[in-house]
Amino acid sequence: MKAKxxxxxxxxxxxxxxxxxxxxxxxxxxxxxxxxxxxRHSGDAYGIVTETDIVGKVVAYGKDPETMHVYEVMSKPCIxxxxxxxxxxxxxxxxxxxxxxxxxxxxxxxxxISVTDIITKGDFVEKPKLKFVQKELHKAISNARxxxxxxxxxxxxxxxxxxxxxxxxxxxxxxxxxxxxxKARQLFSEGREYVTVG
Numbered sequence: 001m002k003a004k005x006x007x008x009x010x011x012x013x014x015x016x017x018x019x020x021x022x023x024x025x026x027x028x029x030x031x032x033x034x035x036x037x038x039x040r041h042s043g044d045a046y047g048i049v050t051e052t053d054i055v056g057k058v059v060a061y062g063k064d065p066e067t068m069h070v071y072e073v074m075s076k077p078c079i080x081x082x083x084x085x086x087x088x089x090x091x092x093x094x095x096x097x098x099x100x101x102x103x104x105x106x107x108x109x110x111x112x113i114s115v116t117d118i119i120t121k122g123d124f125v126e127k128p129k130l131k132f133v134q135k136e137l138h139k140a141i142s143n144a145r146x147x148x149x150x151x152x153x154x155x156x157x158x159x160x161x162x163x164x165x166x167x168x169x170x171x172x173x174x175x176x177x178x179x180x181x182x183k184a185r186q187l188f189s190e191g192r193e194y195v196t197v198g
Contacts, residue, residue, distance in 0.1 A: 003090050004083035006121035007104045007111035013038045016047060016071035020058050023049055023070050034112065036103050037074050046103055047076030080105045081113055087122050088129050091115075130175040137168040141184050148188070162188075 014023055014035045023035055037047030049070050057073040058065055079102045081090055090113055094100060101114035118124075144161035151157045162185045173179055182190075 001087045001123050001127075002083065003081050003085045003087060003104050003113050004110065006087060006117045007081075007083070007113040008117060009111045011036055011103070011109060011112045013109070014049070014070055016040070016069065016074065016076075018070050020054060020065035020068045020070060020073060024054060024065060027051065033114070034101050035070075036109060036112065037070060037076060037078075045077030046080060046105065046109065047071075047074040048078040048101070048103065049074040050101065052100075078102060082106060083110055087118055088124065091118055094118075128175075130172065130177060133168060133172045133175055134177065137165065137172055137184075140165045140168050141188075144184075145188060153189070 010030070010032075012026055012030045012032055012035050014026060014037060016037050026035060027033070034048055034050040037049055039046055047070075053073045053075070054065075057063075058068055079093065079097055079099050081093070081102045081104045083104050083106050085093075090102075094102075094115060101112055103109055104111045104113055140161070144158065144165050147161040148155070148158040165184050169180070169183060
């Protein structure tokens with residue numbers, strides 16, 4: 001699944017110069033947890049102001065939301081997501097950065113994606129990434145064998161095909177597949193079959 005398939009298209013934007021009180025009113029009105037802060041000009045970055053920003057930087061310190069501005073509490077530039085990015089990479093990006101939501105941008109603002117979108121709309125339960133990678137690995141091994149048989153085991157095409165197999169083996173390991181004693185390329189050169197568990 002891609003980010004664009006699960007993102008929320010109902011996105012509200014606000015200016016950085018708006019007050020925090022205006023941001024809160026807009027969040028309440030639209031029932032949103034974050035607002036995207038509009039760039040000031042074409043070369044400027046997008047920003048984001050979240051409920052956590054407001055609670056942690058305004059409410060917690062008893063500051064006046066009528067006098068504080070969005071630019072004082074927002075994150076800018078904010079992490080953005082490409083609409084064609086696979087959901088598991090969005091999840092990994094969130095996990096690595098501690099971010100819980102990000103705008104989906106490709107030239108223009110298309111939507112926003114959050115951890116809630118991943119949990120409620122993602123297909124990771126029905127289609128775990130490991131099973132997908134293992135299927136791709138089997139196809140890649142079959143293709144590499146075929147290329148080696150047709151063009152020679154030492155041909156550039158065979159090397160490229162086996163390189164893809166190596167990448168997929170590493171990715172499968174990342175997702176929890178048991179590490180094989182020998183790589184598929186090595187087993188092929190020894191004339192043996194590659195077997196995966198799972």
